[in-house]
Amino acid sequence: MTKTSMPVRSKERFLVFGSPAIEDQEIQEVIATMKSGWLGTGPKVAQFERDMAAYKGSKHAAAVNSCTAALHLSIVAAGLKPGDEVITTPLTFCASVNAIIHAGATPVLADVDPVTMNIDPEQVRAKITPRTRALMPVHFAGRACDMDALCAIARKHDLVLIEDCAHAIETEYKGRKAGTFGDFGCLSFYVTKNVVTGEGGMVLTNSDAHAARIKTLALHGMSKDAWKRFGDEGFKHYQVVEAGFKYNMMDLQAAIGIHQLARVEPYWKKREQVWQRYNAALGNLPLELPASIEPENRHSYHLYTVLVDETRTGVTRDTFLDGMTGQGIGVGVHYLSIPEHPFYQETFDWRPEDYPHATRIGRQTVSLPLSAKLTDQDVQDVVTAVERVLA
Ligand SMILES: *Cc1c(COP(=O)(O)O)cnc(C)c1O
Numbered sequence: 001m002t003k004t005s006m007p008v009r010s011k012e013r014f015l016v017f018g019s020p021a022i023e024d025q026e027i028q029e030v031i032a033t034m035k036s037g038w039l040g041t042g043p044k045v046a047q048f049e050r051d052m053a054a055y056k057g058s059k060h061a062a063a064v065n066s067c068t069a070a071l072h073l074s075i076v077a078a079g080l081k082p083g084d085e086v087i088t089t090p091l092t093f094c095a096s097v098n099a100i101i102h103a104g105a106t107p108v109l110a111d112v113d114p115v116t117m118n119i120d121p122e123q124v125r126a127k128i129t130p131r132t133r134a135l136m137p138v139h140f141a142g143r144a145c146d147m148d149a150l151c152a153i154a155r156k157h158d159l160v161l162i163e164d165c166a167h168a169i170e171t172e173y174k175g176r177k178a179g180t181f182g183d184f185g186c187l188s189f190y191v192t193k194n195v196v197t198g199e200g201g202m203v204l205t206n207s208d209a210h211a212a213r214i215k216t217l218a219l220h221g222m223s224k225d226a227w228k229r230f231g232d233e234g235f236k237h238y239q240v241v242e243a244g245f246k247y248n249m250m251d252l253q254a255a256i257g258i259h260q261l262a263r264v265e266p267y268w269k270k271r272e273q274v275w276q277r278y279n280a281a282l283g284n285l286p287l288e289l290p291a292s293i294e295p296e297n298r299h300s301y302h303l304y305t306v307l308v309d310e311t312r313t314g315v316t317r318d319t320f321l322d323g324m325t326g327q328g329i330g331v332g333v334h335y336l337s338i339p340e341h342p343f344y345q346e347t348f349d350w351r352p353e354d355y356p357h358a359t360r361i362g363r364q365t366v367s368l369p370l371s372a373k374l375t376d377q378d379v380q381d382v383v384t385a386v387e388r389v390l391a
Helices: 024-036 041-055 065-075 096-103 122-127 147-157 207-218 225-229 251-262 262-281 315-327 343-349 356-364 376-390
Strands: 059-066 086-090 106-109 132-136 162-163 186-187 201-205 304-306 365-368
Touching: 024 251, 041 059, 041 201, 041 251, 059 065, 059 207, 065 096, 065 162, 065 186, 065 201, 065 207, 086 096, 096 106, 122 147, 132 147, 147 162, 201 207, 251 262, 262 304, 262 376, 315 365, 315 376, 356 365
Parallel strands: 086 106, 086 132, 132 162, 162 186
Antiparallel strands: 059 201, 186 201, 304 365
């Protein structure tokens, strides 16, 4: 075997895509939480909510057990009825669309801008009907959507604005934090995201009423602060005020999140450096790199996506994916567009060709590792692997 036929990384050193940086502080906090005997929703969750609300400049933050739950509860709390339409992007994780469906509303897709990969306000305008009640933009990869245009559309048509901020913890649009523009901002702390709790999510809102409703819905529909019934202030009956869900976050999860959030800025800087190294090292290859970042906005550097156009690279996207994996580098696809999936085709009659930009991106895109955990050697190995796969 010649040297170059060996993979860049052996099987034992496979670089797992999205593997998070976990440090001793959160490990110790989890142990302390376990020893405290209070594993479920309690003081750590309350602290994580306060910390995130302060970071985001949001009046309220309600922790739940996933971003999917956060999106679902936001739509329920917005009071949408069956037949009400929610416009979102075809270039998103299926959870965005499924949350709309589970809340009883009807998803409608508006294609993305081919450069920013974010929902295109022109396409949104074309999809407004008398039944449109809400907009659910996704700040794709961590790049801020065109919030001036989307907020103007929401105001004009009296729409609820729910930001899917699963990629966008650090994202800012013209100096304002993503997730604070509309009625609800939904965060994810899934293992691959920029702040992790294993599984976890949060709803940001400036409305006292929305925050109270979300907290009630997230815990079986029990009246607010039901967890206090386990305190030492004497027995308290709880009251169920509506049929809610089991979406609460545990203190065990918040114990991780508190320390992850405290490191959100150094981790962001680390990913910015990786991003710039990729830009410099991959610029001469026949790949389409992420569009340059609008100077007035702040990108969260959640996903570094390259487009593999077979007519330029000579290899298909899927060959590229296999090649990278064969080189010991884990890669991702964000995302095969929503209309490519059989369920949505059968249920809504969506066709990929009706969303040409999302379809092309979904068929060409590859996400390279972009985690605060990456060492200089890891980044070099990714670059070497890309060069070999395209050679
Ligand atoms: C990850 C993700 C979600 C779902 O987040 P979970 O916390 O896993 O439920 C929703 N939308 C987008 C865009 C995502 O990337």
